[in-house]
Each structure stands twice: as C-alpha cells, then as structure tokens.
Amino acid sequence: MSLITTAAPRTTATPAATARRRPARSAGTPYAFLAPAMILFAAFLAAPIVYAAYLSLRKVKVSGLGLGAKSRTEIWAGLDNYARSLSDPDFLPSVGRIGLYGLIVVPTMLGLALLFALLLDANRTRRSVGKFARISIFLPYAVPAVVGSLLWGFLYLPRVSPITDAFEAVGITAPELLSRDLTLWAVANIAVWGGTGFNMIVIYTALRAVPLSLYESARIDGASEVAIAWRIKIPIVTPSLIMTFVFSLIATLQVFAEPMTLRPLANTISTTWTPLMKVYRDAFTRNDLYAAAATSVIIALATFILSFGFLKLVGRRAFNQED
Amino acid sequence: MSVISARRRSPLATTILLLGAAYCLLPVLWVLIASSKSSGELFSTFTLAPSTHLFDNLADLSGYRDGLYWRWMANTALYAGVGAAASTLISAMAGYALAKFDFPGKSTVFNVILAGVLVPGVLLAIPQYLLLAKVGMTNTYWAVLLPSFISPYGIYLARIFAAASVPTEILEASRIDGAGDWRTFFTVVLPMMRTGLVTVFLFQFVAVWNNFMLPYIMLGDDRLYPITVGLNGLLNQGANQPAMYTAVVTGALVSIVPLIAMFLTLQRYWQVDLAAGGVKA
Numbered sequence: 134m135s136l137i138t139t140a141a142p143r144t145t146a147t148p149a150a151t152a153r154r155r156p157a158r159s160a161g162t163p164y165a166f167l168a169p170a171m172i173l174f175a176a177f178l179a180a181p182i183v184y185a186a187y188l189s190l191r192k193v194k195v196s197g198l199g200l201g202a203k204s205r206t207e208i209w210a211g212l213d214n215y216a217r218s219l220s221d222p223d224f225l226p227s228v229g230r231i232g233l234y235g236l237i238v239v240p241t242m243l244g245l246a247l248l249f250a251l252l253l254d255a256n257r258t259r260r261s262v263g264k265f266a267r268i269s270i271f272l273p274y275a276v277p278a279v280v281g282s283l284l285w286g287f288l289y290l291p292r293v294s295p296i297t298d299a300f301e302a303v304g305i306t307a308p309e310l311l312s313r314d315l316t317l318w319a320v321a322n323i324a325v326w327g328g329t330g331f332n333m334i335v336i337y338t339a340l341r342a343v344p345l346s347l348y349e350s351a352r353i354d355g356a357s358e359v360a361i362a363w364r365i366k367i368p369i370v371t372p373s374l375i376m377t378f379v380f381s382l383i384a385t386l387q388v389f390a391e392p393m394t395l396r397p398l399a400n401t402i403s404t405t406w407t408p409l410m411k412v413y414r415d416a417f418t419r420n421d422l423y424a425a426a427a428t429s430v431i432i433a434l435a436t437f438i439l440s441f442g443f444l445k446l447v448g449r450r451a452f453n454q455e456d
Numbered sequence: 457m458s459v460i461s462a463r464r465r466s467p468l469a470t471t472i473l474l475l476g477a478a479y480c481l482l483p484v485l486w487v488l489i490a491s492s493k494s495s496g497e498l499f500s501t502f503t504l505a506p507s508t509h510l511f512d513n514l515a516d517l518s519g520y521r522d523g524l525y526w527r528w529m530a531n532t533a534l535y536a537g538v539g540a541a542a543s544t545l546i547s548a549m550a551g552y553a554l555a556k557f558d559f560p561g562k563s564t565v566f567n568v569i570l571a572g573v574l575v576p577g578v579l580l581a582i583p584q585y586l587l588l589a590k591v592g593m594t595n596t597y598w599a600v601l602l603p604s605f606i607s608p609y610g611i612y613l614a615r616i617f618a619a620a621s622v623p624t625e626i627l628e629a630s631r632i633d634g635a636g637d638w639r640t641f642f643t644v645v646l647p648m649m650r651t652g653l654v655t656v657f658l659f660q661f662v663a664v665w666n667n668f669m670l671p672y673i674m675l676g677d678d679r680l681y682p683i684t685v686g687l688n689g690l691l692n693q694g695a696n697q698p699a700m701y702t703a704v705v706t707g708a709l710v711s712i713v714p715l716i717a718m719f720l721t722l723q724r725y726w727q728v729d730l731a732a733g734g735v736k737a
Binding site for chain 1: 466469470472473474476477478479480481482483484486487490498499502503504546547549550552553554557559562565568569572574575576579580582583584586587602603605606608611637641662665666668669672673683684685687688691692694695701704705708711712715716718719720723726
C-alpha cells in the first residue's frame with residue numbers, strides 16, 4: 134500500500150507538490166511540536182532580556198529616612214544607570230582588560246586549532262600519532278572551566294609548579310605567573326588550553342569532508358603541501374573559521390568562571406576584573422540590581438553588534454567566493 | 457589510495473602535534489600525580505614525583521561533611537543528565553517542526569531562535585535569577601534544571617539533522633498507514649534522527665556539566681551544588697586552611713573522570729560541523 138503511494142512522488146514530486154498533498158494534517162501540529170520550546174524560550178530567554186532592559190531603566194527612590202516598607206519606591210530612571218555604569222571607574226579597565234584578553238586568546242586559540250587540524254589532516258595516514266594527538270588536544274573540552282582553572286592555578290603557584298622547576302633547571306629565575314603583569318596571560322592560557330581542541334575538531338571535521346582526490350590532482354599539478362593548505366584547505370574551512378570566531382568572541386565577553394576560580398590563589402584579580410564580574414558584584418555584593426542590569430544590557434548589545442557586524446563583514450566575502 | 461601512503465611523512469608535523477598533546481595533557485598529568493600526595497607532600501616534594509596517598513585522599517574526600525562531595529557529583533549528573541535529555545527532546549520536536557512543516561510564522565520563529573544562539577547564556581543568569589526569585593524557585597533543583605531545558609543551538613542543530621535525515625516520503629507513508637503525528641514522531645522520526653540527537657545531547661550535557669555562573673547565583677544551599685560550584689567553594693576554604701588543598705586536588709581529579717570516560721567511549725559522535733547550517737540555508 135505505502136509502496137504504491139510513495140513510488141510516484143519520489144520520482145516526480147517537487148517539495149511544493151509534496152506540501153500540497155498534506156491537507157489531512159491538522160494545521161495546529163507544527164505549533165504543538167514547537168510549543169514546549171517556545172514557552173521555555175519566552176520564559177528563560179526573552180523574559181529575562183526584557184526584564185533586564187526594564188530594570189536598567191529604573192531606580193529606587195528613598196523617601197524620608199529610608200525606613201519602613203513604603204519609604205523605598207522604584208521609579209523611572211531614564212538612562213541614569215547607563216551613565217553610572219559607563220562612568221564607573223571599574224568599568225572601563227575591565228573592558229580594556231577583556232579586550233586585550235580577547236586579542237590574545239582568539240587569534241592564538243584559532244591559529245593553533247587551524248594548525249593542528251591541518252597537521253592532523255595531512256597526517257591522515259599516520260593513524261596512531263594522529264589519533265593520540267587528536268584525543269589529547271580535544272580532552273580539555275571535557276574539563277569544566279572551574280576545574281581547568283583550578284589545575285592551572287596550582288601549576289602557576291611557584292611552590293608547586295613544574296614550570297618554576299624547568300626555569301630553575303636552566304638557571305633562570307622563574308617569572309611570577311600570577312603577578313600583576315602576567316595574570317592576564319595566565320588566564321588567557323587557560324582559555325586557549327580549554328578551547329583549542331574543540332575548535333580543532335570543528336575545523337578538522339570540515340577538512341575531512343573534502344575528497345582526497347582533490348588534493349591528489351593538485352599534487353600532480355605540482356602544488357606543495359603548504360600551497361595546498363593555503364590555496365585549497367583554508368578557503369574550504371573559512372565558513373567553519375567564521376563560526377568558531379563568532380562563538381569565541383561571545384565566549385570572550387563572558388569570562389567569569391576562570392578568574393573567579395583563580396581569585397583565591399591570586400590577589401591580583403579584583404572583584405571587577407572582567408565586565409561580568411562587575412555585574413555580579415553590583416547585583417549581589419552591592420545589591421544594586423539596576424546598575425547590574427544596565428551593564429548586562431551594554432555587554433549583550435556589544436556582543437550582538439560584534440558578532441553580527443563580523444558575520445556581515447566576513448560572511449559576505451565568504452559567500453561571494455562560492456559564485 | 458596508495459598514492460596517499462606514499463606521501464612523505466613530516467617529522468616536524470608529528471613533533472608539533474605531540475607538543476600540542478603534551479601541553480593539553482600537562483594539567484591532567486599533574487592532577488593525577490598531585491592527588492597521590494599527602495597534604496604535607498603537596499607543597500614540599502618534586503611536582504611530578506608520585507606518592508602513595510591516593511586512597512587516603514579519596515577516603516578523606518568521602519569523609520568531608522558526610523560525603524557532601526559525592527552528593528555534588530550526583531547533583532551534577534542529575535542536572536546534566538535530566539537537563540540534556542529534556543533539552544534534546546524539546547529541540548528534536550522544534551527542529552522537526554521547523555524542518556518538515558510549512559506554517560505561518562515559520563521564518564519568524566526560526567530567526568528568533570537564531571538570534572537566541574547569539575545571546576550569551578551567562579548574561580541571562582542574573583535576570584533569570586531575579587525572575588525565579590519572584591516566583592520563589594531559587595535555591596531549588598528547578599532553578600538550575602529549567603533554564604537548561606531550552607537550547608537555541610540545540611534546536612538549530614536538530615533542524616539541520618531533521619532536514620537531512622527524515623525523508624518526506626516516509627512521513628507520508630506513515631500517515632497513510634494511519635499513524636498520528638505524535639506516533640509518527642516517536643516511532644519514525646526520533647529513530648531516524650538518532651545520530652544527530654546524540655550530538656545535541658552531548659553538547660548540552662557538557663554545557664550543563666561545565667556551567668558555573670548559573671548554579672553559583674541560583675543556589676545558596678551547598679547540598680544542591682553541582683561539582684563546579686562545590687569545588688570552587690572548597691578552593692576558597694583552602695585559602696584559609698591549606699590542608700583542604702589535598703581534598704580540592706583529589707576532588708578535581710575525580711570530577712573529570714566521568715566526562716573523560718564519556719568522551720573516549722562516544723568519540724565518533726564528536727564530528728562537529730558548526731558551519732553545516734550555513735551551507736544548507
């Protein structure tokens with residue numbers, strides 16, 4: 134029965150024609166399938182965003198001595214909270230820090246991920262080394278940021294660190310990795326360590342989709358391995374690189390777990406070391422939800438502008454190449 | 457294929473790959489060794505010299521406040537397991553609807569979800585906290601579980617997988633054979649999307665397992681903590697009583713064992729193609 138009815142459309146029907154054959158289906162069905170997702174989306178994504186935007190425009194007015202239930206009322210604040218956030222002496226330094234952090238982490242992490250992916254791909258035949266390296270480099274993705282920071286934190290402590298031992302073995306005074314000058318690099322290292330493997334797998338997966346015969350013909354034409362990587366492989370993985378870049382950018386703007394975990398080990402990390410740490414301090418230490426909301430909105434807007442801007446800028450060029 | 461194996465193998469490439477592997481394994485190697493040391497030895501013996509106290513340390517860790525550590529591990533398994541399972545099912549339903557049905561508002565829904573992919577989850581944690589506080593749900597299991605049920609990225613992936621792996625003819629056949637929409641979904645569509653859904657599940661499982669800020673904000677009772685928040689608290693205590701550091705280090709080792717085991721067994725599912733959607737759309 135079903136064989137007879139499906140045989141005809143399989144060869145002739147266009148998607149539009151198949152869609153027209155669907156009147157038996159109730160019109161509400163797709164909405165029923167979407168309902169749980171949409172309800173949760175509204176409750177845990179849309180509503181918090183709207184609520185944060187609303188709170189960022191409000192403030193508390195204290196009347197009289199500030200005692201009693203009625204003396205504190207919430208009133209319209211306009212852009213006061215934003216002005217306060219932007220002029221907070223802790224805000225700009227935290228933004229500068231995270232900007233520098235991003236400049237260190239994103240290119241290093243994606244550069245290493247691309248390098249390792251290309252080497253793994255070139256080494257497709259050497260099974261044992263490739264497999265060992267692939268699993269080892271990917272492994273940190275399985276380690277939560279808190280645990281990774283904790284492990285590196287101990288490795289940074291002069292009294293435990295094999296890094297110190299290595300420096301002393303060759304007669305150089307080891308750098309203090311958690312000193313004021315180096316903390317940013319120490320945190321950046323944790324992010325590079327944790328993120329390289331995942332991005333490597335993304336790029337490697339894209340490379341694996343390319344038929345080997347394409348490289349063979351290039352090789353017969355006399356192209357070197359480096360030329361093949363540069364002229365064929367990198368253009369092929371460009372869409373993956375763009376996506377990993379955007380996701381890394383988003384991750385950079387929300388650095389929180391790593392510095393929070395390192396804080397007990399390093400007195401060089403302040404409570405407003407990153408913008409998100411400042412949001413946390415404002416909301417829970419100072420009980421200033423309005424300032425926290427305003428800073429959150431600023432960070433969210435920055436994320437959107439950066440990621441959309443980048444996608445528009447590079448996306449267009451990447452798509453033009455296909456024509 | 458013989459042409460490929462005849463290609464010259466570069467010792468430089470192998471060396472770079474092995475250096476990368478060594479860099480990534482260094483902290484893991486360190487924690488393996490450090491958790492075998494007594495608290496006296498941790499700061500006094502050569503870093504990479506193992507000792508014999510691993511089982512004592514495990515016993516001490518288990519003894520910490522009547523096995524609170526194991527409760528954290530169980531909580532983490534609950535948050536990650538239930539959260540990832542629910543979010544996979546919800547994503548599969550939504551992704552299937554977006555890939556295989558035509559309905560008014562479809563492109564709006566999809567665009568909204570795509571924008572959701574770019575919203576940093578961590579930024580939502582504080583407003584989510586404020587909203588859940590209003591309904592009195594903070595400091596409960598639900599405060600961590602419910603936000604993990606929705607994953608825009610999971611929906612986006614599920615839509616790609618449904619479009620690629622569920623042929624429309626099969627759906628037609630199933631309907632003509634008399635199966636309802638839900639029966640078709642559970643008996644025909646879900647099995648066909650299985651491989652893709654494992655990927656969605658793994659993604660969300662790791663995301664919840666690694667999550668720190670959301671539970672850190674939501675939970676006050678340390679009996680509800682997941683392992684990340686628990687270990688962070690232990691480390692903070694260690695700043696005052698360095699003997700705690702042994703528990704922290706041993707706890708860190710134990711906490712990464714399950715995820716690493718899961719990674720090694722489910723390796724073949726980690727073929728991540730973030731850009732696949734971009735190519736198809």
